Amino acid sequence: ELKVEQNPLFLSMQEGKNYTxxxxxxxxxxxxxWYRQDPGKSLESLFVLLSNxxxxxxxxxxxxxxxxxxxxxxxxxxxxxxxxATYFCAVGYPxxxxxxxxxTGTSLTVxx
Amino acid sequence: DVKVTQSSRYLVKRTxxxxxxxxxxxxxxxxxxWYRQDPGLGLRLIYFSYDVKMKEKGDIPEGYSVSREKKxxxxxxxxxxxxxxxxxxxxxxxxxGSAGELFFGEGSRLTVL
Numbered sequence: 001e002l003k004v005e006q007n008p009l010f011l012s013m014q015e016g017k018n019y020t021x022x023x024x025x026x027x028x029x030x031x032x033x034w035y036r037q038d039p040g041k042s043l044e045s046l047f048v049l050l051s052n053x054x055x056x057x058x059x060x061x062x063x064x065x066x067x068x069x070x071x072x073x074x075x076x077x078x079x080x081x082x083x084x085a086t087y088f089c090a091v092g093y094p095x096x097x098x099x100x101x102x103x104t105g106t107s108l109t110v111x112x
Numbered sequence: 113d114v115k116v117t118q119s120s121r122y123l124v125k126r127t128x129x130x131x132x133x134x135x136x137x138x139x140x141x142x143x144x145x146w147y148r149q150d151p152g153l154g155l156r157l158i159y160f161s162y163d164v165k166m167k168e169k170g171d172i173p174e175g176y177s178v179s180r181e182k183k184x185x186x187x188x189x190x191x192x193x194x195x196x197x198x199x200x201x202x203x204x205x206x207x208x209g210s211a212g213e214l215f216f217g218e219g220s221r222l223t224v225l
Binding site (some may be wrong): 031033035040041042043044045048088090092098099101102103104105 | 145154156157160170171194202204206212213214215216217218219221
């Protein structure tokens with residue numbers, strides 16, 4: 001069974017601190033996506049990772065993919081309040097019906 | 113700029129009413145998806161479509177149907193709305209065949225009274 005697990009589910013951190021969100025998945029894939037969702041809003045694409053060792057950075061967020069370990073990380077550097085949101089990872093499986101399997105999301109709160 | 117547009121951001125309907133949620137994408141994507149999102153349950157796939165007039169059941173199709181008469185439009189239909197269908201509904205699209213990036217619409221928040 002295809003599973004995508006994110007941890008932690010909830011994260012409260014102070015401004016200026018660093019932290020990492022983990023996304024583990026059960027079946028090999030080289031397609032991994034990170035999304036951000038603000039309360040009451042839809043999902044906004046953050047990163048697209050399409051190969052082993054891929055690393056993408058945007059501002060204070062950096063995402064990486066290790067397909068051998070079936071693990072992606074979303075690293076937050078020097079958090080600011082504006083990063084408060086829910087973050088989802090999704091794994092792509094082109095040859096399955098659903099094609100995309102989502103993690104449960106990590107609700108991040110950055111405290112001033 | 114890529115765009116997925118959902119026709120209604122907020123709807124309030126009564127139990128037993130028929131509800132149409134419309135989704136249009138302008139990216140010429142083959143794949144379109146309908147998800148619902150509920151607190152603590154994450155995103156759950158209702159239906160998806162790989163081509164015009166083609167549909168596949170997702171994880172929770174009961175109580176829903178879909179229509180895809182044109183490539184750019186994917187409609188979700190609640191034949192007889194019930195209170196347990198109160199939720200946020202998200203439409204998404206992607207290029208065919210490769211599990212390429214999913215682009216989401218703004219969401220439709222449906223309340224069934």
